[in-house]
Amino acid sequence: xxxxxxxxxxxxxxxxxxxxxxxxxxxxxxxxxxxxxxxxxxxxxxxxxxxxxxxxxxxxxxxxxxxxxxxxxxxxxxxxxxxxxxxxxxxxxxxxxxxxxxxxxxxxxxxxxxxxxxxxxxxxxxxxxxxxxxxxxxxxxxxxxxx
Amino acid sequence: xxxxxxxxxxxxxxxxxxxxxxxxxxxxxxxxxxxxxxxxxxxxxxxxxxxxxxxxxxxxxxxxxxxxxxxxxxxxxxxxxxxxxxxxxxxxxxxxxxxxxxxxxxxxxxxxxxxxxxxxxxxxxxxxxxxxxxxxxxxxxxxxxxxxxxxxxxxxxxxxxxxxxxxxxxxxxxxxxxxxxxxxxxxxxxxxxxxxxxxxxxxxxxxxxxxxxxxxxxxxxxxxxxxxxxxxxxxxxxxxxxxxxxxxxxxxxxxxxxxxxxxxxxxxxxxxxxxxxxxxxxxxxxxxxxxxxxxxxxxxxxxxxxxxxxxxxxxxxxxxxxxxxxxxxxxxxxxxxxxxxxxxxxxxxxxxxxxxxxxxxxxxxxxxxxxxxxxxxxxxxxxxxxxxxxxxxxxxxxxxxxxxxxxxxxxxxxxxxxxxxxxx
Numbered sequence: 001x002x003x004x005x006x007x008x009x010x011x012x013x014x015x016x017x018x019x020x021x022x023x024x025x026x027x028x029x030x031x032x033x034x035x036x037x038x039x040x041x042x043x044x045x046x047x048x049x050x051x052x053x054x055x056x057x058x059x060x061x062x063x064x065x066x067x068x069x070x071x072x073x074x075x076x077x078x079x080x081x082x083x084x085x086x087x088x089x090x091x092x093x094x095x096x097x098x099x100x101x102x103x104x105x106x107x108x109x110x111x112x113x114x115x116x117x118x119x120x121x122x123x124x125x126x127x128x129x130x131x132x133x134x135x136x137x138x139x140x141x142x143x144x145x146x147x
Numbered sequence: 148x149x150x151x152x153x154x155x156x157x158x159x160x161x162x163x164x165x166x167x168x169x170x171x172x173x174x175x176x177x178x179x180x181x182x183x184x185x186x187x188x189x190x191x192x193x194x195x196x197x198x199x200x201x202x203x204x205x206x207x208x209x210x211x212x213x214x215x216x217x218x219x220x221x222x223x224x225x226x227x228x229x230x231x232x233x234x235x236x237x238x239x240x241x242x243x244x245x246x247x248x249x250x251x252x253x254x255x256x257x258x259x260x261x262x263x264x265x266x267x268x269x270x271x272x273x274x275x276x277x278x279x280x281x282x283x284x285x286x287x288x289x290x291x292x293x294x295x296x297x298x299x300x301x302x303x304x305x306x307x308x309x310x311x312x313x314x315x316x317x318x319x320x321x322x323x324x325x326x327x328x329x330x331x332x333x334x335x336x337x338x339x340x341x342x343x344x345x346x347x348x349x350x351x352x353x354x355x356x357x358x359x360x361x362x363x364x365x366x367x368x369x370x371x372x373x374x375x376x377x378x379x380x381x382x383x384x385x386x387x388x389x390x391x392x393x394x395x396x397x398x399x400x401x402x403x404x405x406x407x408x409x410x411x412x413x414x415x416x417x418x419x420x421x422x423x424x425x426x427x428x429x430x431x432x433x434x435x436x437x438x439x440x441x442x443x444x445x446x447x448x449x450x451x452x453x454x455x456x457x458x459x460x461x462x463x464x465x466x467x468x469x470x471x472x473x474x475x476x477x478x479x480x481x482x483x484x485x486x487x488x489x490x491x492x493x494x495x496x497x498x499x500x501x502x503x504x505x506x507x508x509x510x511x512x513x514x515x516x517x518x519x520x521x522x523x524x525x526x527x528x529x530x531x532x533x534x535x536x537x538x539x540x541x542x543x544x545x546x547x548x549x550x551x552x553x554x555x556x557x558x559x560x561x562x563x564x565x566x567x568x569x570x571x
Contacts (some may be wrong), residue, residue, distance in 0.1 A: 003516050003518075004569070007514065008511075008515075008569055013569065013570070016570075017570075038526065039508075039509070039510050039525070039526055039527075039540065039541050040526075040527050040531070040534065040540035040541050041508075042540075056436060062508075062540070063508060064508035064509075064510040064511050064513045065507075065508060065570065066510075066511070085434075119514060121512070122514060125510065146327060
């Protein structure tokens with residue numbers, strides 16, 4: 001039997017109640033909208049990118065505790081990382097919530113979401129922000145390449 | 148505050164009240180409810196999505212496959228005759244169960260969705276042209292929106308929607324005033340799956356028929372929960388699903404008044420729906436076989452008849468009274484929890500309660516309740532326009548059946564207190 005606290009860990013509850021970087025920046029280089037048709041949740045991720053480094057990551061939108069906390073913790077984890085590091089972290093995070101494997105030390109606080117893998121219908125909640133991030137990164141890459 | 152009926156309640160005025168159902172005894176008729184979920188006694192409160200199956204339905208399926216499995220309307224051999232007899236007897240049982248005048252008015256389909264698509268594809272495509280209108284309400288399930296949307300797009304016709312009032316009801320006047328010279332069909336739900344609102348079907352039919360307009364009723368949420376008499380309602384079409392009335396999945400019914408069905412072109416082509424076939428021309432079988440191409444869900448129809456027998460044995464009036472009692476008890480209990488808002492408080496409601504809890508997403512409510520052994524639905528309930536009407540992305544929904552008792556409501560309330568501890 002999965003315990004409630006395996007899913008809703010303290011850090012997740014904290015970020016869901018007080019999401020960080022939960023705003024629409026006045027200026028941003030790229031954004032993307034994510035949608036979870038299962039629950040109707042929508043969120044938008046905003047990026048500021050300078051020389052391949054994410055100088056600001058923010059998000060807007062309302063969702064369940066898992067998706068809000070995931071978006072909030074993602075924005076904190078990515079700030080100051082390169083675009084390539086962000087892509088790699090997406091892969092690590094995705095693996096950690098979908099595959100039963102040993103804890104990934106590199107994930108740091110994001111490892112709190114490992115409990116989600118016991119709740120297959122909630123995996124989309126945890127990954128919505130990350131999929132949206134990836135779309136925003138692709139959008140920023142396109143903008144850069146067309147300039 | 149409303150209370151469920153108890154032995155100490157004052158006797159009601161009016162006709163004798165039927166003996167109440169005993170949910171504890173009924174629960175034992177449903178083998179699945181014996182299995183704990185996450186180590187807890189299961190409080191199954193997702194009956195609007197599907198109902199569980201009693202032993203007699205399971206036994207009917209096993210009996211069919213063990214003793215009379217064969218194809219129908221084809222063979223000359225013993226088993227084929229037995230299967231055909233059982234399948235056609237199921238049609239008679241269902242006809243009686245919903246008050247149809249003639250078993251030929253019962254068309255077996257996969258479920259409500261298929262029944263509506265059948266009417267859209269036959270009655271709709273032969274009767275609806277450019278500039279015509281199909282009138283629905285704002286409470287419809289996607290299955291009573293999308294088939295009409297597809298039809299009106301193809302025909303350059305128009306979908307007209309009667310609005311939902313703030314309490315979740317649909318007023319007769321709001322429907323009636325939208326029935327105009329171009330209205331060809333009124334397609335309405337009997338009971339809203341998202342809010343539990345009961346619509347005034349008989350009055351809507353009267354208003355529509357007064358202007359010569361046919362009426363289709365989506366009865367998916369009604370048939371297992373109250374007495375349904377298609378002749379008393381007067382509708383032209385009535386659609387329902389077996390699995391929401393304690394029967395198997397994959398079987399459902401389109402009731403169509405005989406003259407309507409006779410007038411309609413066939414739907415799917417194939418075996419059984421023809422009278423004769425040559426490469427030049429085919430002619431159609433009689434109603435209802437004209438609409439039943441291919442091997443039907445024979446076991447499903449037999450299981451559905453068993454479910455109808457189960458409900459008849461309980462008496463639909465008692466079922467409705469029981470679920471009204473559970474609904475009032477659940478509503479009263481939820482209203483005592485701080486931060487709960489119930490969506491849909493129409494005067495006429497069936498056993499569905501849709502609710503929100505301040506600051507907590509319905510999916511989180513659903514997950515926490517699940518771990519407490521309480522099964523509810525969280526989401527848009529395939530009725531996104533209802534969610535948009537009330538400005539919410541989703542709700543949590545508890546929906547009741549014959550085996551639900553006050554212990555299930557206690558489990559729901561206990562689970563919601565747990566949700567509040569965690570998130571509020």
